[in-house]
Amino acid sequence: MVRRVVTGEKDGKSVIFSDGPVANTHDYAAVPGFQTTLAWATLQGMAPLPHDGKDPVVGIQSVVPDPHGTRLLVVQFPPDSSLDSADFDPVAAGAEYEAHLPGLAQAFEPDGSGMHRTASVDYDIIVSGELWLELDDGEMRHLKAGDIVIQNGTRHAWRNRSTMPAVMVAVLIGAETQAAR
Structure with a gap:
């Protein structure tokens, strides 16, 4: 589980508002080893400072931010081989994604390919x-710990072709889409 320390101000002095596990963490029963943590969020526009001490991820409507909003998401990907099990139930997995990744789950293509765009x-x-980043033309890019991807609203999928879990931290910044060039 991810530990989160949140600072703010009280009476003009910096303080720790919270220090502990993130409540919005989910271990997926339908996809063993898959875990998501929505660690922080800002709404559309500027984040008001000083922070008021409230947890912005409680009751969040969408993991995908509105334009100019942000999300901080930590994802643990199990090896892709975990989806090859005869026990794997894609319908149950989809329902769990919709319940715990609102907005993001709906961005995934219905064919089960993992391809999505936000x-x-x-x-x-x-x-x-x-992890391996797959683009819509089939190009795959192998990524290791320390690598950074700047994903600019393109169609893609994440693959874990290894035998060990992989962890990625993602900062999503809401944008407005424009017509393709």
């Missing part, structure tokens, strides 16, 4: 393990 600029940092 109206956001994402700063993706691989913190452990290995």
